[in-house]
Amino acid sequence: xxxxxxxxDIEGTTSSISFVKEVLFPYxxxxxxxxxxxxxxxxxxxxxxxxxxxxSGQPLASPEQAAALFRGWIAEDRKIxxxxxxxxxxxxxxxxxxxYQAHMYSDAVERLRQWQARGLKLYVYSSGSIAAQKLFFGxxxxxxxxxLFSGYYDTTSGGKKDADSYRGITADIGVAPExxxxxxxxxxxxxAAREAGxxxxxxxxxxxxxxxxxxxxxxxxxxxL
Ligand SMILES: CSCCC(=O)C(=O)COP(=O)(O)O
Ligand SMILES: [Mg+2]
Numbered sequence: 001x002x003x004x005x006x007x008x009d010i011e012g013t014t015s016s017i018s019f020v021k022e023v024l025f026p027y028x029x030x031x032x033x034x035x036x037x038x039x040x041x042x043x044x045x046x047x048x049x050x051x052x053x054x055x056s057g058q059p060l061a062s063p064e065q066a067a068a069l070f071r072g073w074i075a076e077d078r079k080i081x082x083x084x085x086x087x088x089x090x091x092x093x094x095x096x097x098x099x100y101q102a103h104m105y106s107d108a109v110e111r112l113r114q115w116q117a118r119g120l121k122l123y124v125y126s127s128g129s130i131a132a133q134k135l136f137f138g139x140x141x142x143x144x145x146x147x148l149f150s151g152y153y154d155t156t157s158g159g160k161k162d163a164d165s166y167r168g169i170t171a172d173i174g175v176a177p178e179x180x181x182x183x184x185x186x187x188x189x190x191x192a193a194r195e196a197g198x199x200x201x202x203x204x205x206x207x208x209x210x211x212x213x214x215x216x217x218x219x220x221x222x223x224x225l
Contacts, residue, residue: 001178001179002179002225003120003179003180003181003199003225004120004121004175004179004180005120005121005122005123005170005173005175005179005180005181006112006115006120006121006122006123006180006181006183007123007124007125007153007169007180007181007182007183007193007198008112008122008123008124008125008182008183008184009124009125009126009160009182009183009184009185009186009189009203010124010126010128010133010136011126011127011128011185012184012185012186012203012205013108013183013184013185013203014104014105014108014112015102015103015104015105015108015136016103016105016205017185018103019100019102019103021077023100024087024091024094024100025074025077025087027090027091027094027099027100028074028086028087028090028091029071029074029075031090031093032067032070032071032074032086032090033063033064033067033071035086035089035090036049036063036066036067036070037063039089040063044085044089045086045089047082048082048083048085048086049066049082051081051082052066052069052070052080052082052083055080055082056069070082070083070086074087079127079155079159079160080155081129081154081155081156084127084128084129084132084154084155085129085131087128087129087132088128088129088131088132088135089131091132091135092131092135095135095138095139101139101140101141102135102136102137102139102140102141103140103141104140104141104142104145105205105219105220106142107219107220107221108219108220109140109142109145110220111220111221111223112145112148112220113148115225116148120225121150121173121175122148122149122150123149123150123151123152123153123169123173124137124149124151124152124153125152125153125154125157125160125165125169125182126152126153126154127154127155127160128154129154129155130152130153130154130156132154133152133154134146134152137149150173151173153165153169153172157169157172160184160186160188160189160192161186161188161189161191161192162192163192163193163195163196164196165192165196166182166192166193166195166196166197166198167196170196170197170198176197177196177197177198178197178198178199180198180199181198181199181200181201181223181225182198182199182200182201183200183201183203183223184200184202184203185202185203185204185205187202187209187212187214190202190212190214194214199215200214200215201214201215201216201217201223201224202214202215202216202217203217203218203219203220204216204217204218205218205219
């Protein structure tokens with residue numbers, strides 16, 4: 001059956017894990033406490049802290065206490081919505097100051113452009129918040145790539161290892177799951193997408209997952225639609 005929609009992960013798929021782990025996460029870690037002190041009263045920040053209180057059971061009575069919790073979650077690479085929302089707010093300054101540009105594999109940029117030109121619809125599903133995804137693709141090494149994408153999904157649609165998340169996303173797009181190809185470097189995410197009826201391809205950029213039950217690609221050039 002013909003593929004009409006590509007749904008793609010970011011970290012490890014369109015872009016390197018090292019950019020996220022060695023540039024973005026340390027930046028958020030360094031800036032977290034000062035950011036919380038400056039923006040403690042801002043409603044969007046207060047909402048993240050309230051969600052983190054509910055999640056952790058901790059009082060988080062001060063910016064310093066909240067920063068300690070969020071920094072611990074960064075160290076553990078937790079995909080918690082409140083953390084991801086805050087990270088996106090913090091990264092905005094870094095992008096706008098030109099401190100970094102988002103990494104993109106050139107094969108991903110080339111294929112995404114070709115697929116869009118052929119009439120495929122492109123969507124993103126990442127643990128990074130939707131705002132963070134837009135910043136990422138808007139400030140990439142290949143320029144502003146946001147015109148490529150028809151929409152963005154994050155953990156507010158559910159976890160990436162939960163089949164219901166993919167059911168909700170395809171329903172929201174208005175496409176039959178069997179018309180969608182989901183791309184990710186994480187097999188558990190692909191398993192969940194397949195359970196929901198989507199087609200799947202594993203991006204194995206490090207060439208270490210040769211026995212996957214999913215179609216396997218070392219770059220976007222290997223992806224078969
Ligand atoms: C939006 S860029 C930062 C990505 C991020 O925060 C993350 O946790 C990576 O998640 P992904 O689902 O893209 O692997
Ligand atoms: Mg990934």
